[in-house]
Every structure is written in C-alpha cells, then in structure tokens.
Amino acid sequence: MSTVVLDNVTKVYPGGYLAVDRMSLRADEGELLVLLGPSGCGKSTLLRMIAGLEEITNGDLWLGGKLANHLAPRDRDVAMVFQNGALYPHRTVRGNLSFPLEIAKADPNLVRERVVELSRALHIDETLDRRPGTLSGGQRQRVAMGRAIVRQPSIFLMDEPLSNLDAGMRTELRMEISSLVRALGVTTIYVTHDQIEALTLADRIAIMNRGVLQDIGSPAQVYNDPATAFTAAFLSSQQLNLLSATVRTPQNQYILLDFGPHQITMPWTDPRAYAVSQHTGSQIIVGIRPDALAPMPEKAEAPSFFGRVRTLEYHGHEWLAYVEVGIPAVTVPEPPDPTQRNGHVNGTNGTASKAKSMVRRLLSGSSSESAAAATPPPLPGTLGGHRRADLIVRLGARPYWRAGEHARVAVDVSRLMLFTQTGARIDPPRR
Ligand SMILES: Nc1ncnc2c1ncn2[C@@H]1O[C@H](COP(=O)(O)OP(=O)(O)OP(=O)(O)O)[C@@H](O)[C@H]1O
Ligand SMILES: [Mg+2]
Numbered sequence: 001m002s003t004v005v006l007d008n009v010t011k012v013y014p015g016g017y018l019a020v021d022r023m024s025l026r027a028d029e030g031e032l033l034v035l036l037g038p039s040g041c042g043k044s045t046l047l048r049m050i051a052g053l054e055e056i057t058n059g060d061l062w063l064g065g066k067l068a069n070h071l072a073p074r075d076r077d078v079a080m081v082f083q084n085g086a087l088y089p090h091r092t093v094r095g096n097l098s099f100p101l102e103i104a105k106a107d108p109n110l111v112r113e114r115v116v117e118l119s120r121a122l123h124i125d126e127t128l129d130r131r132p133g134t135l136s137g138g139q140r141q142r143v144a145m146g147r148a149i150v151r152q153p154s155i156f157l158m159d160e161p162l163s164n165l166d167a168g169m170r171t172e173l174r175m176e177i178s179s180l181v182r183a184l185g186v187t188t189i190y191v192t193h194d195q196i197e198a199l200t201l202a203d204r205i206a207i208m209n210r211g212v213l214q215d216i217g218s219p220a221q222v223y224n225d226p227a228t229a230f231t232a233a234f235l236s237s238q239q240l241n242l243l244s245a246t247v248r249t250p251q252n253q254y255i256l257l258d259f260g261p262h263q264i265t266m267p268w269t270d271p272r273a274y275a276v277s278q279h280t281g282s283q284i285i286v287g288i289r290p291d292a293l294a295p296m297p298e299k300a301e302a303p304s305f306f307g308r309v310r311t312l313e314y315h316g317h318e319w320l321a322y323v324e325v326g327i328p329a330v331t332v333p334e335p336p337d338p339t340q341r342n343g344h345v346n347g348t349n350g351t352a353s354k355a356k357s358m359v360r361r362l363l364s365g366s367s368s369e370s371a372a373a374a375t376p377p378p379l380p381g382t383l384g385g386h387r388r389a390d391l392i393v394r395l396g397a398r399p400y401w402r403a404g405e406h407a408r409v410a411v412d413v414s415r416l417m418l419f420t421q422t423g424a425r426i427d428p429p430r431r
Contacts, residue, residue: 002064002077002154002187003029004050009059011045011211018338019045021211022059030185032178036198037208038234043191044083046208047157050189051080064154079153083160085144087132093119093143094128100151118146121180138169145177149184156181156188162197174201195235199223207231212335217431225430229423232287233332238320241288241391242330247279257286257416261326264303266413272427276418284426285330287417290320290394295401296410305409309401310390319399322390323407329389333423 004027011020020042027033035043048054050061052073061068063076079100087096094115101111119125122142132140141161149156161177162170178201181188192198198205199219206216207230215222215231226232233240245264248256255266255276266273276284296304307325393409401407418426 003027003062004033004155004187004189005060005062006046006050007060007062009046009049009061010057011042011049011054012057019211020049021335021338023208023211023213024059025206025213025216027187027189030187032181032188032190032201032203034198034202034205035189035191035208036195036205036234037193037214039193041208042211043193043208044159045211047080047159047189047191050076050155051078051157052076053080077154078157079148079151079155080157081141081144081148081159081161083163085141085161085164087140087143087147089132092129092131093124093135096132096143097128097146097150100147104151114150118150122146122176137165138173141165141173142176145180149180149186152184153186156184156186158188158190160191160193163192163194170197177201195237199235207234209234210335211338215429217429221429221431226417227425227429228333229285229287229417229419230332230334232417232419236289238290238394239392241290241293241389242332243286243288243327243389244283244330245286246283247276247281249277249280257284259286259305259325259327262305264305264411264413264416266416270413272418275427279420279426283421285333285419285421285423287419288391288411289415289417290392292412292415293391293393294410294412295321295393295395296408298408300408300410302410303413304411305391307391307407307409309403309405309407311403312395312399312401314399318397319395321393321395321399321401321407323393323409324388325391325409327389333419333421 006023006025008022008024009020010018010022012018023046035046037043045054049056052071056069063071063078068076088099091099097115097118098111101114115128116125119128122145124139124142124146127135127139132143135143141164145161158177162173165173174197190201202219204216204218205222207214207222209230215227217225222231223235226235229242233242243259245257245259248258250256254268255270255273257264257266266276296302305323305325307323310322310324313320313322391409420426
C-alpha cells in the first residue's frame, strides 16, 4: 500500500504566509501524479509536507492508509529528489548510490549488485568511480534519482528534477523517468511548472495556483475539458483568448453570446446550452484556443468575428495572426492573494463534517473530488479597462492575411470554453 491522500492540507509559514490552502487530492498505488503550477504557487511546500520536511498546519496526510502528519521523515518510506540534485561531493557515484543501503545495513553483496543494476538503468554505469564534481548536470541528476530510488521506497517525490538541464537533456531524461518509475511501479509525485513535461509524463495532473487546487484529471481531461479558466490558460501552448460576453436568450429561440460588436449563437441542441442559459443577462468569460479559430472566406456563412489584422507573427512551423476585434480584454481570474486570506485557515471555517466525508470518499478510492471543494471564492476576472483584446488565430504554414487587412475569423462553437466571472466552468467538466 503506497497511496498518498491529502485531506484539506494547509500550510501557513511562520509570519503568516498561506502557502497551501486546503488541498485535497489522492495519488493511487503506482500512479505518476504531476503537480503543475506557476513559480511560488506552493508545489515544493506540498511535496516537503509529504516528505515530512515541513510541518502541516492543518488537515491530514495519509500514506498507505496511515495517518502520517506526525511520522518522522525516515519512517515514511518516502524518497525525494530535490531541484538542485545535491550529492555527497567526496563520495564517488558508486558511493553516493550505495550510501542509503549502507545506512540501512544491507548485505554488501546485494548493495554492489543493486548499484550496478541501477546505474545501468540510468545510463551512468561508466561514471561509477567518478566524483560528482566531474559529472555533467544531466549525469548528476541521474545519480540523485538513483540515490533516491535505490532503497526501493514506496513513494517517490521529485521536485523539478530537470529544471537545471538544457532542452535536449530534459526531453531525454523525461522519457527515462517515465519508463523507470513505471517499471518500478512506485507511486510518484512529480513537481514541475512546465506544461509539456506535465502533459507528457503524467497519469494525472493536479494544477495549483496560489496554494489552491484548480483542477485534477488525466492530461487529456485537463487540457480539453478544463475545470477553470486558470487551467485552460496555463495549459495553452499559445496564449488563450479570454473574452467577456453577456448571455442572452432572445425569445428563447437560441443562446446568444453577446460580445458587444460581435454575436455568436449557440443552438439549444448544444450540450452546454442549458447550463449557459442559467446565466442569461449575466457576463461570462469565453475562452477560445487559437486553433479553434480560422480564416473565413468572404462569402461563407458561419459563426465568426471580424476585425483588422494588427500583426502577423512567424513561429517557424506556423504563423499566428493578431486580429483587433474591439472586445474588452479579460484577465485570468485568480484565487485571492494569500496575504489577504490567512484569516480563515485556523480550522474555524466549519468544514469539519465536509472534511470527514471527503476523506471517506478519498480513502474509498473515488477520485471524483471536486477541484473547487472547500476553496475560498476566487476573485473575478477583471476587464482590462479600455484595453481591447486581440484575437490570436493559428494560421498554419501560410500567413493567409496581410497586416492591416480586414479579416473574418470563423469560430468552432463546439470548442468555446465557458466560465463564470470567477473562472469556474459553466458546464461541468466530465471527470
Ligand atoms: N520557509 C518559508 N517561510 C516563509 N515563506 C515561505 C517559505 N518557504 C516558501 N515560502 C513561500 O511560500 C510560497 C510557496 O513556495 P514554494 O517553494 O512552495 O513554491 P513553488 O511552487 O515550489 O515555486 P517554484 O516553482 O519557484 O519552486 C512562496 O511564496 C514562498 O515565498
Ligand atoms: Mg519549488
């Protein structure tokens, strides 16, 4: 049993900084769970609480079904690889790899065998007699991983192990980590702020912002069906178009998304129509990925925006167009600033019974926990004053338009992502 369950885990640092705010999630036996979020959102803090290197202020941590809040780090059967991959400088690679086993007083023959076997798997068998100072960054990181995993821990924690490496080395090691942890079947929590790393490595991704869980699901679920505007924006390879619209239902005939100078209709047959109609008369946020937009021939009829091409950008494999459409720009809704919400973290928020039912659900193996459960209300996305949004359109290998030209932009209505002003999905994501 090596599941990891966090139940409403909160961390307030001395001085009052709320780094992790009531996080609930579960990593299953043998699962590779990636924690993804921007710098400073609390990823390392969370990992260090699981390792026992940081005290939990509130909430419960369960490791392999046992309450672990107060277990000493060495009793947790957890190994951690740190961002900087610190090694013992005066020991050889062999010495670094064998050290955890020597401490555990393992049979020397077994130690020798295991170190050689592991060094082959990590492609560092030719460096066994060298000291860390003579290794490349990639080799050092492989040794750090080997040293963490040599004891065969039940749970493997990795904190941005690839962030100091160049792009080629990152790709290579990423694939190796994936096959290594899957071959070993160790429950792994892997921290990164790189969305490509998360999408390529994870069984499931948990996305955090400002200490709050935003979304959790398989890479395809969180990418295609994000629970929040933050997730949608953070996982977009090109900048996500976020636009403000008012929902109207003229004579109840269809749904009209009113962007001011532009209107897009959505038929009642659309699976999201009922959920959107509940917001009639209100402003919502519409997210559109640049590849859900395309140039439209002059005479064609389809849901579309129109405007002037402000600029074209060449990205090597494709062109992007920035089209002025006269719609106010919206910023991504954020959870409140941690310094503004450290008043309600002392367990006085009356969520005890909710917490109990959640932990029962988590422990029973259901992964249907809601990302938004027990989080404070986020701030609404703000309209960017007089700032107008450019629609970013993916054009492919040919630029299609010229700068300054009038453009009509067709939109794939089925791919519009609809959020409330606080950034929660209007039509519930399928999990
Ligand atoms: N010992 C500490 N005392 C006070 N505040 C801290 C402490 N350690 C971290 N913090 C703060 O907590 C927040 C979360 O930090 P954390 O290191 O968990 O972020 P992170 O998501 O790992 O960021 P990065 O991607 O940059 O490593 C940050 O604002 C950080 O400044
Ligand atoms: Mg960190």
